[in-house]
Amino acid sequence: MIRWDDVIGGTVYLKYPDNLEIPENVIQQIQISHNFSESYIITEEKDWNSVSFYNSDKEMVIVLVLDRYDEGNDYLIVLEEFNKELNKYDDEKRLKEQLERIFQFSLNVFRTRDEVIAKLSNEVAQLKMKVYDLEKKFETVIESNHLKVKSKIMFLLAINEELSLNEIQTQVNTSKQWLETVLDTLIKNKIVEYDHEHERYFLNF
Known part of the structure; x- marks a missing residue:
């Protein structure tokens, strides 16, 4: 004082x-x-x-x-x-x-507040590492030649919120025509949705 x-x-x-x-x-x-x-x-x-x-x-x-x-x-x-x-x-x-x-x-x-914040920060960091590990595992699976086009698309949309047709095509080794056919099938089966305004695909869940 x-x-x-x-x-x-x-x-x-x-x-x-x-x-x-x-x-x-x-x-x-x-x-x-x-x-x-x-x-x-x-x-x-x-x-x-x-x-x-x-x-x-x-x-x-x-x-x-x-x-x-x-x-x-x-x-x-x-x-x-x-x-x-x-x-x-x-x-x-x-x-x-x-x-x-x-x-x-x-x-x-x-x-006590600082200890709680530190604990939460540590948990968030661990979750981020787990997410990163999962993304890398998904990428490894996607890059393999053992998945069908449909499975690769779903894996890609699982680790990305949304993707354009070009973005999907750069990561899926197939023709554009067949890719669009598979995407149309996924949309009809209500597995994937398409945002016409922004021209983006995303999983329907």
Whole structure:
């Protein structure tokens, strides 16, 4: 927390953890930026990232120091909780206890969030690898000479959302006439559909 001193300007009134270091130029910059008016400010510098709020009743700036890549907007709700506690307590010891409690709680919440995001990212990456492997397997099957034209077309449309006649023809070794005949049969059997406007084929499922 920063409060104004008529002689030296902005000064740290209370901080947690105790070993937290705030550069003097940052203290003054944050204090001046708020200009004694209630406002939220996100400060992003080369070696500094924080979100702050000026409490006009207490004439103090609450500063939440963030990691380099944290998004300040994500932490506004935590800052609001700090501000509520500031309005409740005048005793410095009680206030620090409450700030520590909220700090630890928010730390656990965001740590859990980051763990969930990391887990989901890992699962997405694994799914992408599985999709890639399946696509490669499909391509191997398509490139073999053991499939009928009908099967090759269905494999191609299974790994591609839609394809034009030319795109199919470049990957299926047959005459254009026979390819169109097979495609017409697949359309009649409602296995494949054709978008006349965009001239694209796609699987009907």
